Amino acid sequence: MQKILIIDDDRDMCLLLKRFLTRHGYEVLESYTGKKSLELLEEVEPDLIMCDFRLEDMEGNVLLGKIKDRYPYMPVIIITGYSDIKIAVEVMKMGAYDYITKPLFPDEILITIKKALASEPAAHEPRHVVAPVEKDSTAATAATATAAPAVNKEPRPQVLHSGDYIFGDSAVFRTILQQIDLVAPTNYTVIIYGESGSGKEAIAQEIHKRSKRKNKPFVAIDCGALSKELAGSELFGHEKGSFTGALNQKIGSFELANGGTIFLDEVANLGYDIQVSLLRVVQERKMRRIGGTKDTELDVRIIVASNEKLWDAARKGKFREDLFHRFNEFSIDVPPLRQRPDDIMLFATHFLDQTNIELGKNIRRLSPEVEQIFRSYVWYGNLRELKNVIKRATLLSDGEQIEATSLPFEISHFNKLQFEKSPEPAPSVVAMPAPVREEAPEPARTLSETTLKGASIDAEYEMILKALKKVNFNKSKAAKLLNIDRKTLYNKMKQYQEFNNQ
Template sequence: MAKILVIDDDRDICVLMNKFLSKHGYHTQECFSGKKALEMLEESDDFNLVLCDYRLDGIDGNEMLEKIKQIHPSLPVIIITGYNDLKTAVELMKKGAFDYVTKPLHPEELLKTIQQAIQSAEQESEFVPSRNEPAVNATPVASAQHTSSKEKPKHSSFTVSGEYIFGTSAVFQQIVEQIALVAPTDYSVIIYGESGSGKEAIAQEIHKRSKRSNYPFVAIDCGALSKELAGSELFGHEKGAFTGAIGQKAGSFELANGGTIFLDEIANLSYDIQVSLLRVIQERKMRRVGGIKDIPLDVRIIIASNERLWDAAQKGKFREDLFHRFNEFTIEVPPLRNRREDIMVFAKHFLQKANESLNKNIVGFSPNVEEILKNYVWHGNLRELRNVVKRAALLAMGDVVDTKSLPYEVLNYQAQNEEPVSEPVHHPVVEHFAPIIEPPKSNSLSYKRPFENSLKEASIDLEYEMILKALKETNFNKSKAAKLLNIDRKTLYNKIKLYQDLNNR
């Protein structure tokens, strides 16, 4: 039976808490002063949880929390406060509180928070040795909210699904604080950030820290939903609702009931689906496509976009009333190029993952490689960095990643975009994996090869110049260049290969 220490100078509250928690199978011990409670904690280590009022005679919740953590670093503490102050809440979470609850207390919500705290502490006890490891070695189950070391790390460092870690920059520390603040609520959250910056991982962390963590987290890429099937994917359908509907299907909202649904790139949803989504938010119920019965919903909605939804609303691409429904809390995820101090933290983490996958033991990066990685623009953000590190680990011959293992576009970024180079660094093995156009010897976009004069060859020359110009405008990001040229990425690669073959003749 779990044992809970209740600290409150209001004796009536203690009596009520004792009755309520005893009824649900917990053993409680009351204490009416902070000083006496600290003495009890010094003498005993058999408490599983502390419920502490924020305002006690002679000591406040912040000081009480610090002293409890000094005595028992891994003991979860829930602070009870009558003031819903955001600054206070952030300070409490930073100092190690598992959660905070505001008065008047809602018994069922409090009970669920207590259950989560005790369960989390039991799980964390199995991973105590990893708590003081650097961010690169953080285990997937580690959570900044439940750090069990004596002193909470200056910067949170934890992974989501073994793939994502939070960096050490001040800007990411702010994101961690925002997550800690909004997670216990039921607010809708908008996450803004470029593709590959980790928006879904942040949504997962919000869910993991919320009171819905024992229920499903369902992620949907709205950009991948066709207009015809989006309604079925989100809300489900009944048998015979449309051609091909051979059976009943539950939609993503129904599957996420009780938990959290994450809608990535939500601006891509059609107007009709936005109307249906607005009804779901307003009425907290939905109806399957072709159905006649309303299904009650209790779902937290987190959305993400790489464009400003307010701007999209002003252009008529996104419903303004839907934007206002979602706009309860916003988190900005900065691109990797704007927080260069995080680049090597992530790079080392991805290298560790690559070592595990390839059964290698590469210990790190050469100083030159570190400098190159820090100065590259990373248009694909974490996703691009991860892929570059994975490929470099595969090509590395020694126990350190050197420049020979880097892709041409990363290795020659400065040369391609800032200054002409006389002898660009060249590596044939990397070229085999990613064909490129060599940068011209001058700043001119006109780069003629020794072709015979003919209409066909003139057309190839003009095409080359257009592709080279598009690559320069996008910092040699081939995906963006292909989009700018209105061709697909495979076509772009084939044309680049053609120019290489012609140059080699």
């Protein structure tokens, strides 16, 4: 059994991590001070160390240096509640394997630990060439200051053609921009992978805008919204009288996009017969309207998008393998928003500016509490969900900043609701919040404090919470599960919030 040492002066955090990691098959040791942890390391050699950056008796960089003096190749993961790039630069320069920020996410913790343990080198094979740790704090500060300008730049976002999406100056977005610049001038067919609401269409538009076809049409089709009966007509068009209801000739999307770019979103949702027709279009660059007798020559660039890997869909028999290979000339992966926590406030500010113009308001900022909530929330709906939350909160706000009271219940209470302490495996996107006093479970009310109305509200709340967790906080599915409409669900959650604030 692999051994992990947790060093954190927050005993609740140590306990929470110990229970979580023990459930996943690790032996866990705890230490609450830097001094005690160094004494423990004289007797025990763990396989990995997780260390909080700010301890009561010792800074994390100082402790990291002492650990590396004794165990140069020991993988150390730094935990910090301060999302500060300077800390990342400092600890990585000193040989830390990685760093993670609070609030902690179970999946992120497990993946980071497994990668660190899997990449652990043999005793004779160093992982990094680590410079000796300077005892002089001035030297360490100078090294940090020298490295900081390269990574601690103010983001210079570029607004895309759609106006709804921006690129930050993060490593993820720089990579995507490089890929766009590389593929845009070509006629390659591109597959864009990403979850719903992550901005796949905006990236397709940017590819079109940077190509030689930028002055030609860009036509976007949501394949998931096409019915099986009408998909062929929408894509390829039809002749008058070709089927019942075809009262007039219709030009399809491929013809409309001729000379330009067609974007097929959620392409895996197309039926098998349409995939066959699409294969001919991709191979021969020709198409024929339904009921027609003549082929139409096509000069169109095809970009497709999917929230699942098309190769996996092909293996499951949901997508033609030959069509996948035709499409797979180049691919771009768009990571979900929850994997880019540093970008959340960049997008939030952008959407706030847009909504201010739309509503004629002048809300200047998000409150610090709202910023913290946004950073700890797992954005299941990605950018689309974030934009809708900003629009709703802006509408409800009267002052100069957005307060937590303007946020939906499931977002403002996310940390309180999410982390499961049961022995069941943790859900894939469940957030592990840092233990906080005000969010601890409330003490049970005494009989004198309990009312019939309060008991009824508490019982309803428990049922709603269970339903929300069961369907991954999809409110429409939760309402259906509870046999109520979505509006009633919102009212019940609001009623509980108001009762709790009394």
